[in-house]
Amino acid sequence: MSKEPNSNTFKEQTKQYGRQLWELIQNQVQKHSSSEETVPVKYIPPKKTTEHPWLMILLLSVPYLLLVVFIVSFFWDFNNMTADLFGHNFSFEGLLRIVSVSGLIGFLTNWLAITMLFRPTHKRPLLGQGLIPAQKDRIAYRLARAVSEDLINPQIIKQKIHESQAIAKYREKATVYVKNIIDDPEFRASLKVLVVSYVDEMIADPEVRSSIAKKLMEQIDDAIEENSFEKVALRAYSFLKGQEMQDLVESALVKLPTGIEHGLNKMDTFLDELPAKLDEHGSVIEEMVTGLLYKLINQLDVHALVEDNLRQYDEKKLENLIKNASNDQLKYIQYLGAVLGTFGGFIIWEPVASILLLAFIISFTVMADILIQRLKK
Structure with missing residues (x-):
């Protein structure tokens, strides 16, 4: 006892x-740790912004301008106004209504398409559910598969450890x-x-x-x-x-x-x-540590780790993640829809003349871009 x-x-x-x-x-x-060198701060790539901020401001004003034109068209729309140019008679009546409606449709369709990527966040009886929330599990699986196969996997980790010594x-x-x-x-x-x-x-x-x-x-x-x-x-x-x-x-x-x-x-x-x-005995220690580390890496399921973490993201967090990376580009797409819709309205009004004018504008823009690019080089 x-x-x-x-x-x-x-x-x-x-x-x-x-x-x-x-x-x-x-x-x-x-x-002794107080005298150790501090870990360097990792470089965070800055968010890319447009070189011409005034262009974004101009695009933001286009839908409002089209809405004003659409309202004005109910009171005045080039009533009975015509003009002869190069032997062709142009009738301007109804032009404001055509251009404004086409531009607003272009803006609203792009806005609706981008909105439907994220909203509704939860499934509704008639409205359904946004594309990304509805496919969240599928997105998590595909992204996890891409990360585990191409970006981070045991072989890549082992290779980086070996190369970096x-x-x-x-x-x-x-x-x-x-x-x-x-x-x-x-x-x-x-x-x-x-x-x-x-x-x-x-x-x-x-x-x-x-x-x-x-x-x-x-x-x-x-x-x-x-x-x-x-x-x-x-x-x-x-x-x-x-x-x-x-x-x-x-x-x-x-x-x-x-x-x-x-x-x-x-x-x-x-x-x-x-x-x-x-x-x-440094080589023996390194071999032992390397062996233990490799065993740990082989047991690490990167695919499951990434997929589980992404599945835990709620719909709002996933939306913010995507928008933070591409919000400016999404806005450009949305407001460019108003500009392209406006051009579509001109084509509806006068197809031949508008297509020729549009082709000239596109050609001039492409040539100017090529010229500026060469001058920079």
Whole structure:
């Protein structure tokens, strides 16, 4: 019955000193970490904006201008106005209504198409559901598959680790880091005090000392060959002396802290040689770390990780994610619909003349773009 309390006391005292040792190491790590180089801030690509902000302002005003023209067309719309040009008679009556309606239809259809990408966020009885919310699971699956197959997979991670020689670099940094810690006189002194205090407290406990003495006697007995002279002599001595041998071992244990205190000088030698030993076995350490890291990577399911995270995105968060990356472009598409619709209205009014004019504008724009591009080069 007495063995269980002894064992519990020994374990509790060992845990206590283990916590003290861990606190000592943590203090040294924090002390030497303050001088470590800071991690560089990762470059974040700036959001691209148009080189001509005035153009966006102009496009934003087009739908409102078309709405005003549409309202004006109810009161006046080039009534009975005609003109002759190059032998062709142009009738302007109804032009405002045609142009404004076509432009507004172009704007509204683009606005509706972009809106239907995201809204309604939840399925409605008649309105249905937006394309992206309805296909959220499919989008998550396809995106996760693309990421896991082409962007991030175990083979790519292993290749990058091998090419960057990251394990070797960090192993060298760790060796220097360990050397800085163990070269600190304060750390060495505190470590010695902790070891001596631990041994002293353990040996000072009669129950622990008695348990250690019994364990030593059992190990000595087991180490001697059966039926040997030493075995017979030890058993005879134990039989004749009994408790005296136990007392002898315990007396030797009482002197153990003093012996350890004198022997701790060898700890300095061990600590001095530790960085060199780490460098000597650097290749073995790197192979072990690489092997463990590769096992971890092989167990990493990138596809499931990405897909699960994307599935947890709610519809609003997914909408904001896409809009933050392409909101300006979506606005251009939306308001360009009003401009293209307006051109469509002119084509409805006068097909031949409008198509010729539109072809001229497109050709001039393309040629001007090519010329500017060459001048930049």
